[in-house]
Amino acid sequence: MDVSQILFQDDKSVIDLYQLQELFSLAAFWAKGRSIEDLGIAITNSEPVISAWDEKKLVGFARANSDGIYRATIWDVVIHPDYRGCGLGSTLVKTVLSHPRMNRVERVYLTTTHQQKFYERIGFQPNTSTTMLFCNNAKLTGVATTEQLEESLKV
Numbered sequence: 001m002d003v004s005q006i007l008f009q010d011d012k013s014v015i016d017l018y019q020l021q022e023l024f025s026l027a028a029f030w031a032k033g034r035s036i037e038d039l040g041i042a043i044t045n046s047e048p049v050i051s052a053w054d055e056k057k058l059v060g061f062a063r064a065n066s067d068g069i070y071r072a073t074i075w076d077v078v079i080h081p082d083y084r085g086c087g088l089g090s091t092l093v094k095t096v097l098s099h100p101r102m103n104r105v106e107r108v109y110l111t112t113t114h115q116q117k118f119y120e121r122i123g124f125q126p127n128t129s130t131t132m133l134f135c136n137n138a139k140l141t142g143v144a145t146t147e148q149l150e151e152s153l154k155v
């Protein structure tokens, strides 16, 4: 496929949430069934958000969270099935990595179930030694109250 007409965008205001929901349902097993409202929250709180377009059709998406210097995490990397194998996925991830919010970051993390080889080609290394996971349905006790937080700020 000739992908020379595909345009990459770093403006998150162009994202059509309905097309994104459809792309995830089609091609991202971990992101099926996400609501429009929740997708909007994720995009608002992510930077950069990179999308790939064939005219008005959303064909690729990735987003990241970054502190700009020490740590960042990339999420939700996906290329539409009809557009795979042409270098778009690699360009998408490299575009995320070269964004000003990412390009000085010391360590960039991501999680992947099946695509280790794809990321290794870009320069990622397997990392099994440092990863922990907290699921937000776990019960938390011992959280500081608002009063305790205010008190600690006075010290």
Ligand SMILES: CC(C)(COP(=O)(O)OP(=O)(O)OC[C@H]1O[C@@H](n2cnc3c(N)ncnc32)[C@H](O)[C@@H]1OP(=O)(O)O)[C@@H](O)C(=O)NCCC(=O)NCCS
Pocket: 027, 028, 076, 077, 078, 079, 080, 083, 084, 085, 086, 087, 088, 089, 090, 091, 111, 112, 113, 114, 115, 117, 118, 121
């Ligand atoms: C993973 C994904 C984004 C790759 O997109 P793509 O556009 O097909 O990837 P590219 O064409 O840029 O491939 C870049 C290189 O990685 C290789 N590659 C791609 N997928 C691969 C895989 N699953 N295993 C091994 N190599 C792979 C390509 O052969 C190519 O190699 P080359 O540089 O030697 O030519 C795409 O397959 C996808 O959207 N998959 C479903 C969603 C997904 O799993 N996302 C990752 C979640 S962590």
